[in-house]
Each structure stands twice: as structure tokens, then as C-alpha cells.
Amino acid sequence: MIETAFTPFQSLGGGALIGLAAVLLMGTMGRIMGATGILAGLMQPASLSDWSWRAAVLLGMVSGPIVVMLITGEMPAVQVPISTTMLVVGGFIVGIGVTYGAGCTSGHGVCGMARLSPRSIAATLTFMLTTAITVYLIRHVFGA
Amino acid sequence: MRLVLSYLIGLVFGVGISISGMANPAKVLNFFDIAGAWDPSLAFVMGGALIVTALGYRFVLKRPSPMLASSFQLPTRRDLDMPLIGGSAVFGIGWGIAGFCPGGALPALGTGRSEVFIFVAALLVGIIAAKALQSMSLRTRKVA
Numbered sequence: 001m002i003e004t005a006f007t008p009f010q011s012l013g014g015g016a017l018i019g020l021a022a023v024l025l026m027g028t029m030g031r032i033m034g035a036t037g038i039l040a041g042l043m044q045p046a047s048l049s050d051w052s053w054r055a056a057v058l059l060g061m062v063s064g065p066i067v068v069m070l071i072t073g074e075m076p077a078v079q080v081p082i083s084t085t086m087l088v089v090g091g092f093i094v095g096i097g098v099t100y101g102a103g104c105t106s107g108h109g110v111c112g113m114a115r116l117s118p119r120s121i122a123a124t125l126t127f128m129l130t131t132a133i134t135v136y137l138i139r140h141v142f143g144a
Numbered sequence: 145m146r147l148v149l150s151y152l153i154g155l156v157f158g159v160g161i162s163i164s165g166m167a168n169p170a171k172v173l174n175f176f177d178i179a180g181a182w183d184p185s186l187a188f189v190m191g192g193a194l195i196v197t198a199l200g201y202r203f204v205l206k207r208p209s210p211m212l213a214s215s216f217q218l219p220t221r222r223d224l225d226m227p228l229i230g231g232s233a234v235f236g237i238g239w240g241i242a243g244f245c246p247g248g249a250l251p252a253l254g255t256g257r258s259e260v261f262i263f264v265a266a267l268l269v270g271i272i273a274a275k276a277l278q279s280m281s282l283r284t285r286k287v288a
Contacts, residue, residue, distance in 0.1 A: 002170040004183045011185040014164025015192025018247075021157035022193070023200030028149050030210030030217050033157065035247035040271065049146075056150035057157075058250060064158020065167065065254035076162040078252055079170035080259040082242065090242025091263040095270015097238055098246060099278070100231025102219075105166075105239075106157075106247035108232070109190065114197035115218070122224050127236035134240025135176040 001139065002081045022111050029053060034107020036098040101127070146212050158251035164189040167252035169243025176240060238270075 022033035031037075038054050045051035069075045080087065098104045101123055103112065108127075112120020165171040165185050174183035209215055239245050244252070244263045252260040 001177075001181050002174075003181050004165075004168070004171045004174050004185075006183055007165060007185045008188050011164045011188035012192040014160045014162070014166070015189035015194075016196045017156050017160025018164065018166075018189070019160075019193040019196025019200065021153050021160060022197045023204055024149075024153045024156065026201060026210065026216065027204040027207075028153070028211045028213075029146075030213040030215055032218070033153075035245070035250055039246060039250070039268075040275075043268070043271065044275070053146055053150040056147040057154035060151040060154020060156075061158035061161070061251040062254040063151075063155050064160075064251040065162045067155060067159055068162045075255050076252075077168050077171075078255050078257045078260060079168055080243070080257075081170050081173065084259070084262060087242055087244075087259060087263050088266040090238045090240075091244070091266025092270040092273070093238030094235055094242060094244070094246065095238075095267040095272075096274045097231050097233070097235025097270075099271050099274035100227045101235050102228065102231070104235060104247060105245045110193045110197055111201075112219070114194055114201055117219065118222050119219070119224060119228055123228055123232040126229050126232040127239065130233045130236030131240040132176045132178070132236075134237050135173055136179060138240065139177055139180055 002079050004079070018106070018110060019114075022106075022114070025057070026111075032107055032111045034103050034111060036102070036104045036107055040099070097127075149212070157247075158254065160193075161248055161251040162254075164192075166245070166248040167255070169248075172245070172248065173240070173243040 025031050025033045038057055042054045065076045103123060108120040108123040113124055161167050166189055171183055171185060174181045175186035242263055246267060249260055249263050253264060
């Protein structure tokens with residue numbers, strides 16, 4: 001377990017930028033800003049023009065930390081408090097879950113909730129609950 | 145124009161994720177660890193993103209169409225079904241294990257950290273496996 005500092009202002013500002021990106025993508029391309037949907041569309045492209053805007057969005061996302069480093073002089077922190085095995089297991093499970101659930105934190109949690117979509121509200125409540133239960137079990141029951 | 149805008153929108157998202165803390169598994173896991181090293185920052189990420197998206201969508205979706213596409217592509221389903229709830233529950237288990245969600249991990253690739261690449265590789269394998277399972281069960285249903 002790694003202690004992390006409470007960062008209300010950065011987190012609120014970062015969240016507002018995530019929201020701004022979602023609004024801009026809807027206003028220009030008419031699309032939901034969901035990481036799952038954008039990734040799935042990259043893997044099974046409907047057409048070249050459909051693939052290319054997704055690839056451009058992904059490239060922009062990946063440039064994010066680099067731009068932050070250029071401005072602040074520091075790379076955003078990535079602290080991984082778990083083993084490589086757990087990382088692989090977790091990644092695989094996330095991939096299965098978001099495909100069946102048709103969305104993740106950005107698609108359901110931000111875009112869908114903002115539209116008051118009943119499916120997204122149900123999905124978000126469900127994954128927030130199972131994430132909390134999983135963290136509780138790992139940290140306080142199995143004591144990893 | 146489309147691609148430059150898509151890149152910039154991805155960049156806004158990636159910068160937002162980077163400064164919000166969503167790219168940092170330690171911070172994400174601590175948000176869910178209310179009984180332990182609790183860090184409430186991520187509530188501010190969700191709050192900031194939801195307020196901006198909800199207000200921005202109201203404005204944007206009033207227009208007849210997006211600027212660079214013929215129509216808004218919004219999910220229309222409102223029913224809750226087993227894949228949605230089950231998939232979301234499974235996603236939460238993976239998120240609780242790894243601390244990365246897809247929207248946090250994709251921008252984090254830009255930090256160049258090997259853990260992020262391992263997670264994203266496992267995520268892609270999970271997505272491919274789930275898509276294969278989905279098309280298999282679809283085929284059996286058609287035969288039956």
C-alpha cells in the first residue's frame with residue numbers, strides 16, 4: 001500500500017478537462033468519449049475514416065503526460081503497488097468486463113451518467129461497488 | 145482538420161487524466177480503500193468531469209448535428225440486461241486488482257512506464273477474448 005496525498009484542486013481541474021474533451025468530441029465528431037469504445041473501434045474498424053479519428057484521439061491521449069512534463073517539468077506519477085502477475089490478471093479481467101459491459105469509467109461513468117442514461121448509471125454503480133469490494137478483500141481480508 | 149481536432153481532443157483528455165490522478169493506480173486504489181489509506185481525490189475528478197459534461201452536452205446536443213459528422217451517435221438502449229451488469233461487475237473486479245481503468249491507462253502509456261504497457265497488453269487480450277466469446281455465443285444462438 002502506498003499513501004497518496006489528497007489533491008482536490010488538481011483532481012477537480014483534471015476532471016473538468018476530461019469533461020471538456022467529452023463535450024468537444026460530441027460537438028465535433030458526434031461521439032461518446034469512452035476509452036473502451038474508442039479502443040474497440042480501433043481493433044475492429046468500420047472504415048478508414050472511422051479508424052483514423054480514433055487513432056488520432058489515442059495519439060493525443062498518449063501525448064497528455066508528455067505535455068504535462070513539458071509544462072511542469074515533472075512526469076505525472078504512476079505508482080503501481082501490485083505485482084506484475086496481478087497487473088496482467090487485472091488487465092485481462094478489465095478487458096472482458098468492459099467488452100460485455102460496453103463501457104468503462106469514461107464512457108459510462110462520465111458521458112453516460114451526464115446524459116442520465118439508466119444503463120450507464122446502473123453500470124457505474126455496479127463497477128464502483130465491485131471495485132470497492134475487491135480492494136477491501138485484497139487489502140483487509142487477504143492482507144496483500 | 146478532423147484528425148488535428150481529434151488529436152487535440154485526445155490531448156485535452158490525456159492532460160486531464162494526467163493531472164487528475166486517474167493515471168496513478170496507487171491513487172485510484174486508495175480512493176476505494178475507505179477502510180485504509182483513503183484518498184477522496186477521485187470523487188473530485190468524477191464531479192468535475194460530470195458537471196462539465198452534463199452542462200456541455202445540453203448545449204451541444206441542442207444543435208441539429210455535430211460540426212464534422214452527419215449525426216450524433218448516441219446509445220439509445222435504456223434496458224438493463226445481464227451482459228451490462230455482469231460485465232460491469234467483472235470490470236470492477238479487474239479495476240480493483242490492477243488500479244488502472246482503460247481511460248486512465250491509455251494516456252499513462254505516454255509516461256513510458258513498462259507497467260502500463262503490460263496492463264494495456266493484457267487489456268487488449270481480454271477485449272479480443274471477450275469479442276471472440278461474444279461472436280461464438282451469437283453463432284450458437286443462430287444455429288439453435
